[in-house]
Amino acid sequence: MPQDYRYYFYDPDNLEYETLYSFYYDHKIKNKSKQVIGILGVGINYDEFYNRIQALDEGIDVSFLTKNGEIRLPKSIKGESIYSLYPHVSKEKFQSIENENQIIWKHNANESFLFYFHYLKDINRVLLLKINVTDYYNQSRKQHFYSFLLGVALTIIVVLINLSASIYQSNRLKRAAFYDSLTHCRNRNYLDSQIKKYRYWQKIRQTEYSMIAFDIDHFKSINDTFGHSEGDRVLKQVAEIANSCLRDSDEFIRWGGDEFIILLNMNAQHAVTIANRIKENVEQETLVSLSIGITDISVKDSFKSAMKRADSALYDAKENGRNQVRVR
Numbered sequence: 001m002p003q004d005y006r007y008y009f010y011d012p013d014n015l016e017y018e019t020l021y022s023f024y025y026d027h028k029i030k031n032k033s034k035q036v037i038g039i040l041g042v043g044i045n046y047d048e049f050y051n052r053i054q055a056l057d058e059g060i061d062v063s064f065l066t067k068n069g070e071i072r073l074p075k076s077i078k079g080e081s082i083y084s085l086y087p088h089v090s091k092e093k094f095q096s097i098e099n100e101n102q103i104i105w106k107h108n109a110n111e112s113f114l115f116y117f118h119y120l121k122d123i124n125r126v127l128l129l130k131i132n133v134t135d136y137y138n139q140s141r142k143q144h145f146y147s148f149l150l151g152v153a154l155t156i157i158v159v160l161i162n163l164s165a166s167i168y169q170s171n172r173l174k175r176a177a178f179y180d181s182l183t184h185c186r187n188r189n190y191l192d193s194q195i196k197k198y199r200y201w202q203k204i205r206q207t208e209y210s211m212i213a214f215d216i217d218h219f220k221s222i223n224d225t226f227g228h229s230e231g232d233r234v235l236k237q238v239a240e241i242a243n244s245c246l247r248d249s250d251e252f253i254r255w256g257g258d259e260f261i262i263l264l265n266m267n268a269q270h271a272v273t274i275a276n277r278i279k280e281n282v283e284q285e286t287l288v289s290l291s292i293g294i295t296d297i298s299v300k301d302s303f304k305s306a307m308k309r310a311d312s313a314l315y316d317a318k319e320n321g322r323n324q325v326r327v328r
Contacts, residue, residue: 032184033248060148063128069094072125082128089115097126110134116149182232183239185260186253195251195263196303204263205299210271212262213310214242214278214292217322219258222288231258237286242278261307268296268327275325289323 029038064073069082069091082089086106093102097117104115116129131148178190194200216222216238223231235258242260243252251263264271275292282290293313297306313328320326 032179035248060132061130063130065126065128067095067098067119067124067126086115094126180254183236183254185239185243186251188253188256191253191255191261195253201303204297205301207265208267209297210264210266210268210294211297211306211310212264212271212275212292212294213255213259213307213314214262214275214290215257215259215314217289217291217318219288234286234288238282238288238290241281241285245274245278245281261310263297268294272325272327279323279325283323291317291322292325293317294325294327 026039026041028036029040031037062074063071063077065071065082071077071080071082071085077085082094083091088106089104093104094117096102098119101119102115102117104117106113106115111132111134114129114131114133116127116131118127118129119125120127129148129152178186178194180187195204216234219231219234222234239252239254239260242262246252246262246264249265251261253261253263255261262274264274266274271294275294279290279292282288291314293310293316295306295309295313309328313326316328317324317326
């Protein structure tokens with residue numbers, strides 16, 4: 001789906017699927033870089049939704065129609081035309097429902113009915129409420145009808161609020177599980193539960209990937225001299241600068257303390273350009289410097305073996321004066 005969310009009405013034509021009638025809401029789940037990592041869908045079964053509305057008043061029949069006037073629900077009259085069932089409903093009025101709700105009265109010698117049509121854009125269906133208003137009409141109790149409409153509106157609003165609350169809670173849990181609360185990078189839990197999984201790592205090994213490992217030079221001195229609050233500020237600033245140099249497809253992970261890992265879909269030779277850009281930007285915008293190690297990820301690599309080489313290259317950078325990039 002091109003948009004971030006959609007409401008829809010699942011309306012299968014095959015008899016074997018008729019029990020699946022449902023209204024549902026889909027919402028894309030994205031990470032900080034706006035990359036889609038999943039879709040959350042929440043729905044309510046048609047029969048349950050129908051029963052909630054029908055329970056408001058037994059004198060009201062609820063139907064759902066297409067914009068062409070074909071009845072889709074209830075199933076007992078599915079496929080019938082609104083024009084054949086209710087000849088007093090004109091095509092002109094029905095076709096204007098998409099732009100404006102319609103109320104049509106039907107009177108005969110013994111009974112009075114009110115037909116209320118409302119177009120539900122999100123599910124592309126027309127809601128029809130056929131209400132026997134004989135008693136209400138005779139007793140001048142028209143207010144009951146408007147109370148019913150309010151009840152329907154509140155029912156729909158409650159359903160949508162519950163769906164939105166579920167999506168919000170899901171997003172909060174996802175961020176808490178997979179993101180570092182200080183730097184907003186991915187965390188070790190994401191690394192262990194997602195990247196190290198066989199299929200994900202297999203994809204990395206079989207594609208031209210490289211790994212960057214870097215940390216902040218003399219970071220312990222910053223904490224010891226200026227305190228941990230200043231250390232946290234530096235970590236956040238460095239993470240923001242590094243992230244601004246990366247693509248949405250790159251995996252940026254806080255390994256622990258002041259050490260970070262980056263997985264890039266490119267070989268180490270090209271990754272050096274990215275690493276130097278990060279190093280230079282950090283040096284220009286802050287008072288700290290970075291030591292960086294890079295390695296190619298081969299088909300035979302496990303995460304542990306690739307990390308060992310990247311960490312060794314990082315150690316070489318530190319041993320040779322810091323504030324530099326080394327490849328191994």
